[in-house]
Amino acid sequence: MQPTRNLPLLHPVLLLFLLLVLTTPSFGDDSAAMSALLAALKPTPSGWSPTTAYCNWSGVSCSPSRYVTSITLSSKSLSGTLPSSISNLSSLATLSLQGNQLSGTIPAFPPSVQALYLDSNNFTSVTSLAGLTNLQTLSITQNINLAPWSLPSSLSASSSLAKIYAGSSNLVGTIPDFLGSLQSLAELRLSYNNLTGALPGSFSGSSIQFLWLNNQVGAGLSGGISVLSSMQQLSQVWLQKNGFSGEIPDLSNCVNLFDLQLRDNSFTGLVPSSLLSMKNLLNVSLDNNKLQGPVPSSSGSMKLTYDGNRFCRNSSGPCDSQVMIMLQVAGGLGYPLTLADSWTGNDACGGWSFVGCQGTNVTSITLSKQGFNGTISPAFVNLTSLRTLLLNNNNLTGSIPQGLTSLPNLQVFDVSNNNLSGTVPVFPASVKFTSSGNPFLGKNITGDSGSGSGGNSSSPSGSSGGSKVSAGVIVGVVVGVLIVVLIMLFVSYKFLYVKRKHTKFSRVGNPELGLPATKTGAGMVNALNNGYAGVPSELQSQSSGDHSEFPVFDGGNVSIPIEVLRQVTNNFSDDNILGRGGFGVVYRGELHDGTKIAVKRMHAPDGKYSVETRLAGTFGYLAPEYAATGRVTTKVDVFAFGVVLMELITGRKALDDAFPDEKAHLVTWFRRVLINKENIPKAIDQTLNPDEETLESIIKVSELAGHCTAREPFQRPDMGHAVNMLVPLVEQWKPLRQEEDENEGIDLHMSLPQMVQGWHASEGTSSTFDNMSFSYTQVSIPPKPSGFPDSFSSSDCR
Template identity: 50%
Template sequence: MPNHRLVLLFLHLSAVLGAADDGATILKIASSFRPAPSGWSSTSSDNYCHWPGLNCDASNRVTSINLSSKSLSGTVSPDISSLTELRSVSLQRNSLSGTIPSFANLSRLQTIYLDGNAFTSVSPDAFSGLTNLQTLSMSDNMNLSPWTFPDLSQSTGLVEVQLDNTSLFGTLPDIFDSMNSLQSIRLSYNNLSGTLPASLAGSMIQNLWINNQNGGFTGTLEVLSNMTQLSQVWLQKNMFTGPIPDLSKCIGLFDLQLRDNQLTGPVPKSLINLPNLKNVSLSNNKLQGPSPKFPSSVEKVTVNGINNFCTDNGDPCDPQVATLLEIAAGFGYPVFLSDNWAGNDACKLPSVTCDAQGNVITVNLAKKNLVGTISPAFGNLTSLKNLNLNDNKLTGPIPDGLTKLSSLQLLDVSNNNLSGNIPTFSSSVKFAYSGNSLLGKSGGSGDGGTSGSGASDGGSVGNSKSGGNDKNSIALIIGIVVGVLIFVAVVCFVSYKYIMNKKYGKFGKMEGSDTEKGVVKNGAMGGGMNGHGGVPGEMQSHSSGDHSDRHFIEGGNVVISMQVLRQVTDNFSEANILGKGGFGVVYKGEFHDGTQIAVKRMECVATGTKGMNEFQAEIAVLTKVRHRHLVALLGYCINGNERLLVYEYMPQGTLGQHLFEWPENGYAPLTWKQRVTIALDVARGVEYLHSLAQQSFIHRDLKPSNILLGDDMRAKVSDFGLVKNAPEGKYSVETRLAGTFGYLAPEYAATGRVTTKVDVYAFGVVLMEIITGRKALDETLPDEKSHLVTWFRRVLINKGNVPKVVDDTINFDDETMASIFKVAELAGHCTAREPYQRPDMGHAVNVLGPLVEQWKPTSQDDDENSGIDLHMSLPQALQRWQADEGTSTIYGDISYSETQSSIPAIPSGFPNSFSSTDCR
């Protein structure tokens, strides 16, 4: 009995001492906060279990700390690790900084919420040994120094991991097969790399978000095929390659985001037929085969953008193209083959030659660093004469079907890693197979390759006899190419004459003669033109002055005379000024047929023929681009040293007028629905521009990444058109002048470097303007409020402050307020200090889209993406336009790298940068 009492006494003393220790620890934690939480003391721990946000058990041991959204700064004391009974920590949405302390070996700890703070580092082994941990959430700690994925190997009961936007780098550990409870893992907006761990296949993960990595994951997506519990998968903005895997086992999958990767191969039917799929994005990949047709049950499908589909209407590929795709499948659908073998005409594809009847007779894939196997589909090319697969890394056997090709003359598979039997070819086939040490050593007769003459010289053909054959092949190819070029030239000339008589009615409707209109058909200029592509050269432009009233349409690019522009703007009258900026003045004008225009007039010094060529190349693309949310570039004028651009006029005023000047100008204030709709349309327009920029051959200084969103009428020569809203009204949301400090991302203000993330930052500022009705920079306000971004960031620290700063003209209920919170959160993400911490515009579209889902236009404009085929790169598009219109190819000598970066190399001859004297 005495012993029993001793044990009880010991336990009681332990509990008392433990409680005392917890009190001392809480005091240290309170002292580390700035200020101390309301109701807490930093001098006495009396009655600490009753402090707001603290919970204790019956022994006064602290079990939870809940101080979310309390406007706390300071640090978290490392002594928190001594609260051994701690089960929950909630410190999210504060301004805590310093080091995230170690929680190691707190065996009872179940949830950790540290999101939305300003921590700068993570303690080593901060989350090791947390055997009961279920939730780890510390998203949006963008100030963290780079750190690797934490040691969670002992947290086998994890349900949720949220580490997005936390400066993670490196690879993911292969630990997920032991986490049978894990349902959600969010690692977006980090710097992770490497391949997806194989252990993911054995997990029960439902929500997988690893999108928008700075650099990105690589390898294939094959592991997804065995993740049978998946419901939402966000993998966009990485570097994944290979085909989309068979996802037929993932029957619960409803949201799949795969855009902006390097995926190849056809879209599998198993994806199209998923029973619960509602949202899928596949744009900006290298996908092949026919464009997929999803059932009506899939509510949102995004496949536009850069892909290499053979058809855009779901029709099957041409049989020979389909065969080439099967061949590419044997090689694992390499990216370079996807780019090279785009389109639906096998005879136009690189490394492929056809006869006069359009039958493939040569496939030359030598020295392409190919891996994989030789597809039996080669046997379907029944007219094939020459097949070069030498000097690759191919494995497996040589298909027996190749021996049945009656026209085959040359087969070179030398210097690979092939195995299996050596097939027997007829004596007319030159068969080179040396450099395959395993060939002929596995099964079958060892002399299988010696019975025919093909085998007798098989080891030497590639070095000796193939030379003459190569010369003959080259001569044949040259002959075919010359013949095709002559034929194409004749067809283009005839087509050009026909097209020029049928097109371009908009400016042709102007009253009066051709000379009065200022528009003359190409070719009517006689021999008087000596500039690039028929455009007056620099010398002629100088001498012609305002008298160059004879103009023309070249390749669809409307050239408008200075005389006409003077007439329609009343000689550039000040009364017609729409806006002024560092890049020129914008005037309102109206053609004789009633077409209203905005004319941007810029002055610059002479740039020579090279500068003229660059300007012409830019215009060749800009006038082709059409999008529902972009203002069209209608034409241009070159007058001496001046460059003038003619845009579609925005009749409903600017966004700024509707936000800031509505009492003075008579406009009605915008409703919340209108504001979100405009924001969504801006996001869609800029997302489209960014997708074009990824494959544009236009110089990087002329890409849409230069666009800084704003509300005035100032823009650069580089605009792909100006973002507009429809059908609520055409509110112009033009580019923000670079000198407007309030819209500048920090990295642009300090270094002048312009990227798409600068656009995202400026878009975030526009969202803040839409919410608050305040300008980005208002010097009439006190310093602490004058800069919108700085002030609004402080507002976002406490969600409860947001309703207090909403524009007074917005009437909001609970539903509207919920929408405002989401837009406010998006604005905060878009204006993150570091570019890699900001989302892309596609994310903004995904956030804003559901907010206006209840409103849909009665009909979709037919010109949503008209004017450009998004299934081809811009160089290809330009060449296609010129071919269709019978004009010459400006960049016929462009060479494309077989391994492309996100933005391919620019054409040779383009400068490294453009100076301000180039009208910038």
């Protein structure tokens, strides 16, 4: 047996060296992938050699540890393919191969890639674009040999993606919805492909600035383009040579838009006046569509082209009044292509399809079984010679305009087999009215019975007070109303919270009137501060008589005896007036525990206070569903707010018997005015005498008032939406001179958000707007104030 030998021990330094070799990545990890790329490219790129370190190759950049970070071989007349091993270049950030003749499959790339420039090659397929979480630019334009493909949903993980250039790359199918959710996406250029379908609704509010979707092969993209109106970052829009249809939306919020190409589509309807007054819009092409109405005229430096449309005249000038009425009828139906193709020229009795005339007057309109969508336009009311109106067997929705009952010559009216709803108007016995086949018509409807006797009335309105009202006063009142609404929404929740913590109280009689204190009486109160918790004890301490209980909550409002209200408002002193409305005066007050309140002392048109029956009728007119249900809801408030706006704009009362019946009801009359924007300047209070910029703001407020007073509650906007629309107008407006005394110390040079912040700071109160983002140019209104439970909704405000 041989003796055992002892193995020599390794020197510590040698042991450390071996350990480092085993645990440290070897230099040149990218050598295999770069060698494969070298072999795949033909001819060999200049400056590339297998005998030279790849980090020294022309167009190749490496990190200090010799990992490839960029490869730039653009326009080198290269052919060949890209090896799949390119995905092993773990530090590759930029790959620029555009302008060559590379073919085969586009391989997968490492997650490190930030920019891919593969355009103007001959690739035939795309393997995968998954896992590119750092990708910022994808350029694959001019790869006409690609097999039909779509942008993969895996790109939705590329949250930093800012630019997608994929024109002429054989894209098919619809535009992926996920593109609208990429918050960094600023440029989307997909021209000259085979895309179909509509613009994704997810584009609403996106950050896209450059949108190129023009020249799609075949049928092309279709549908409406209303989503563009909410894409406020847009700078350039190319939609030419597609199948888009419907109206051109109001793009006035897209203030950076300078180039709009809409030619060679199927757009119908009138060219929006707001489009022609956009200050930064330089190029607009509307050629070869089916646009209607008067010929548009641009101003300033705008280059506008519009040949090949359906305008009523060949030159500028107004259309015939009867033609404009018929176009309003078509507008209710969404300006269908069928009517745009037929209703051309400036004579509605000049051979228009579906239209019958006697002499020069339209006497019959037969639109049966045409598959039309939309609503029945109130403009029908202006066709006073109309005898026969057939709208049956379509897909019409909405209500039947009440004003149709007043058509003097109407004999036959058929709306059967549609999807109409609302109240069924009562027609004279001389009219053969058919409405069968509308399952929702006349059922469970709480709104009014139609849109009234619509039309084009444009008579100047009178002024109820005779005093001159400036545009500044209107804006100031609007600011005040907005702030009160915001505060009341917050306070309503606070009272709900109190209601849950305290015992319920029963009604008490109103000592002054001998009537129960109700939500429409003089005791309509809302706490304005954090002292709301003291309301029950304060009310109990001041109540008189034998009443041991006191009403704290009733339908969202507090009921308080008139004696208490007289005490806290110093007998409704003029010194405590906060504001005046069409149906009462609002006073400030403070209970003994410090709770600040606002009291609206309601009065009927004849000057008598707190007359319940008169108020019920008045509110029934202001908000139709109130008369049917007796409930005050947030949508009733929105309706009332719309009426206030109308009063401010026109200088008229909501109800004024001094006017003829067709004009006595402000809302009904003003709705007819809004049918045609051109009527608005004639309907506003002539003492305003607004300049052009102020008039634009008044028109926007007028349109808002129309939406707020929509027939159905669900059609009215939330107050938050109204605020979002009005705040920019308030921020733009500046007074001609400072009038501190007349405005009770309000700095009218400040924006609405700045004023709110200032008031809270001066009063030392806790702001209910802590979670709002205030700036000079924007205010963001959250769905609910800070601290509200998740279950809280707008209905809880009542």
